[in-house]
Amino acid sequence: MPRPSSLLVVRDNHQSCSASMYTLDTVDYRDDAEHEPLLTPATPDYGATVPRSPGVPSSRRIILNATLKMACIFIVSTALLGGTLWLALPKLEESDRPMLRIPKSFQQLQDLNFLLKKYRDIYPFRIFVCYVTTYLFLQAFSLPGSMYLSILGGAVWGVARALPLACCCVATGASLSYLISSALGPALLTLPKWKAVLDKWADKISANKENMISFLIVLRIAPLPPHWVVNIVCPHVGIGLVPFWISTALGILGRG
Known part of the structure; x- marks a missing residue:
């Protein structure tokens, strides 16, 4: 018959083994828990859906930056x-001030024609500078009124001098629009609609690459597409500034 002390030793050993087994089971269970993913499909993502590459701005931010830059340029x-108009325009009489405006109707065009003829004989260089500056501004931002200025130039200086002047003004103003689009237009490539338009025009220009100047002249003479579309698209489809200027001037000359 075993002694009481031996029973105590066996019991203590049994309890120690049980405690050790319990401890191992606990560790094994916790190890399995550590291998489980921290985020499960049921875990909320708190708005973090698609990770963005660091340093790459979003399409909306690119368009916003381009819009702000365009506003500053304007x-x-x-x-x-x-x-320029404040410095170059001669001092007008009080009765002539209401007639000095960008013409938007035929009556305003007649009033401005009378005013310019009156001051042309007195200040020929100042009138020329104001006319060219206003024409370039309208063309650069594709604003209405350049057609009236072309008619006005013919009435003030005659068709023989006004037509070459108008061609140069249109070509130079369109080139300014070309440069603005070249600098800020890449933001439009982030929009699928504009990218599709550019791809379409790129295909057309590639098909007429051998007769590029003639093709661009036809675009200027034809009523469609609008000239401002051509100004914006051309820098992004591989057309250089020099052929752009030449084709624009010849196209306006052909229309005149």
């Missing part, structure tokens, strides 16, 4: 136009 250009 404000600065408007200030330069206003400053």
Whole structure:
């Protein structure tokens, strides 16, 4: 018959083994828990859906930056136009001031024609500078009124001098629009609709690559597409500034 002390030793050994088994079971269970994923499909993502590459701005941010830059360019250009007109225009009589405006109707065009003829004989160089500056501003931002200025130039200087002047003004103003689009237009490539338009025109230009100048002249003579579309698209489809200027001037000459 075993001694009581031996029973105590066996019992203690049994309890130690049970405690050890319990401890191992606990560790094994916790190890399995550590191998489980921390995020399951039921775990909320708190708005983090698609990770973005660091340093790559979103399409909306690119368009916003381009819009702000375009607004700054327009404000600065408007200030330069206003400053040029303020410095170059001769001092007008009080009765002539209401007639000095960008013409938007035939009556306003007649009034401006009378005013320019009156001051042309007195200040020929100042009138020329104001006319060219206003024409370039309208063309650069595709604003209405350039057609009236072309007619007005013919009435003031005659068709023989006004037509080449108008061609140069249109080509130079369109080139300014070309440069603005070249700098800020890549933001439009983030929009699928504009990218599809550019791809379409790129295919057309590639098909007429051997007769590029003739193709661009036809675009200027034809009523469609609008000239502002051509100005915006051309820098992004591989057309250089020099052929763009030449084709624009010849196209306007052909229309005149």
